[in-house]
Amino acid sequence: MNLIITNISQLVTVASGGRRLKAGREMNTIEVMDNASVEIRDGIIVRIAGAGEIQPAATDDIDVLDARGRVALPGFVDSHTHAVFAGSRENEFALRSEGRSYQEIAAAGGGILSTMAATRAATKKELLRSGNRRLNDMMKHGTTTAEIKSGYGLTPEAEVKMLDVICELRRDHFMTVVPTFLGAHAVPPEFSGRSEQYVSLICEHMIPHIAERKLAEFCDVFCEEKYFTREETETILQAAQHNGMRAKLHADQLTSSGGAELAVRLNAVSVDHCEMISPEGIAALAGSSAVATLLPGSSFFLNHAYAPARTMIDAGCAVAIATDFNPGSCMSFSMPTMMTIACTHMRMTPEEAITAATLNGAAAIGLSAEYGSIEVGKRADIVLYDVPNYRYIPYHFGMNHVWKVVKNGTVLEF
Ligand code: NIG
Ligand code: FE
Numbered sequence: 001m002n003l004i005i006t007n008i009s010q011l012v013t014v015a016s017g018g019r020r021l022k023a024g025r026e027m028n029t030i031e032v033m034d035n036a037s038v039e040i041r042d043g044i045i046v047r048i049a050g051a052g053e054i055q056p057a058a059t060d061d062i063d064v065l066d067a068r069g070r071v072a073l074p075g076f077v078d079s080h081t082h083a084v085f086a087g088s089r090e091n092e093f094a095l096r097s098e099g100r101s102y103q104e105i106a107a108a109g110g111g112i113l114s115t116m117a118a119t120r121a122a123t124k125k126e127l128l129r130s131g132n133r134r135l136n137d138m139m140k141h142g143t144t145t146a147e148i149k150s151g152y153g154l155t156p157e158a159e160v161k162m163l164d165v166i167c168e169l170r171r172d173h174f175m176t177v178v179p180t181f182l183g184a185h186a187v188p189p190e191f192s193g194r195s196e197q198y199v200s201l202i203c204e205h206m207i208p209h210i211a212e213r214k215l216a217e218f219c220d221v222f223c224e225e226k227y228f229t230r231e232e233t234e235t236i237l238q239a240a241q242h243n244g245m246r247a248k249l250h251a252d253q254l255t256s257s258g259g260a261e262l263a264v265r266l267n268a269v270s271v272d273h274c275e276m277i278s279p280e281g282i283a284a285l286a287g288s289s290a291v292a293t294l295l296p297g298s299s300f301f302l303n304h305a306y307a308p309a310r311t312m313i314d315a316g317c318a319v320a321i322a323t324d325f326n327p328g329s330c331m332s333f334s335m336p337t338m339m340t341i342a343c344t345h346m347r348m349t350p351e352e353a354i355t356a357a358t359l360n361g362a363a364a365i366g367l368s369a370e371y372g373s374i375e376v377g378k379r380a381d382i383v384l385y386d387v388p389n390y391r392y393i394p395y396h397f398g399m400n401h402v403w404k405v406v407k408n409g410t411v412l413e414f
Contacts, residue, residue, distance in 0.1 A: 076141075166179040385401040
């Protein structure tokens with residue numbers, strides 16, 4: 001598919017000049033071109049022209065999309081989601097409004113284990129149908145790449161069922177999907193009080209099987225009090241790396257546990273959450289190649305502390321933002337909403353939020369050589385918005401400004 005997009009009033013490229021990500025102060029530079037056009041051949045960007053330059057011309061073998069003054073950004077990369085699940089937890093939402101905490105609700109049998117029960121009971125077909133619908137809706141809101149975790153099965157069969165669904169979505173959906181194995185999301189009830197046996201099952205059985213079938217690129221662990229200790233996290237992630245999966249961590253979310261420091265030591269690609277990260281954790285991250293994936297929606301939805309994004313960026317960390325979309329701690333897949341919260345509650349600038357939601361998100365799932373910015377040689381994932389300028393996207397929150405989504409050079413019809 002060949003395409004020229006013309007008359008883009010502001011083209012926000014987030015160009016990185018070939019670098020994997022932007023860290024610290026660089027995050028505030030997003031490279032905006034006025035009156036621009038983009039030429040795409042076979043799904044790849046081949047030419048970008050700005051005001052005063054010779055614009056690419058239409059030929060017989062190329063379609064033209066006239067943006068008529070719309071604003072273009074790279075498609076969002078939602079690098080942390082739990083978008084495949086069954087059931088819903090609006091009852092917990094109501095309980096929290098009455099003052100009950102996420103941890104209290106989990107201890108009373110709700111939380112991750114409640115979604116686990118619903119997901120275990122669901123068929124593959126049901127999970128595929130709801131997952132497919134969610135991915136369509138995510139694309140309508142400007143997301144063109146999404147990581148999806150397992151973690152609501154918590155048996156070898158049910159985890160593989162989830163990963164099969166995620167891999168089928170990866171194969172058949174327009175969205176670029178990256179699968180992550182999160183067998184260590186919670187200790188399932190069958191192993192209550194015997195977490196070491198569940199960890200052995202993960203390391204000796206689940207990881208080798210999943211690696212052999214190539215069902216996941218990353219392995220993630222919920223490193224947290226009452227979930228998995230630092231030692232267990234290390235055991236699991238070393239087994240995963242030994243089997244060719246790269247490491248991610250849910251760390252320092254509810255308590256400060258030294259998760260960020262551990263992530264750096266284990267050479268993790270990203271450390272996610274970081275609401276309770278320590279000054280030592282920030283220093284370790286700033287001196288490493290790991291991406292700090294912050295999840296503004298889960299702090300907002302649970303009314304928890306926000307990750308110290310300002311301090312982290314000022315210290316030189318590379319920050320990504322993602323939705324954490326899941327039925328418990330963030331029932332939203334809207335990346336623009338996450339940007340709004342990052343700006344209002346975490347003191348990120350709109351420019352930093354854009355970098356965090358695109359290029360750095362792609363780096364957090366190892367895809368920034370192909371995705372996350374609008375540059376010659378990269379895939380043409382470009383979203384056009386009906387707004388006067390790019391700052392309107394986080395500013396005018398709570399509505400969808402997307403006009404058209406171009407995925408791999410194809411203009412999608414919804
Ligand atoms: O990232 N922290 C652990 N996992 C999810 C919550 C999952 C759930 O509550 O179902 C999170 O917030
Ligand atoms: Fe999560």
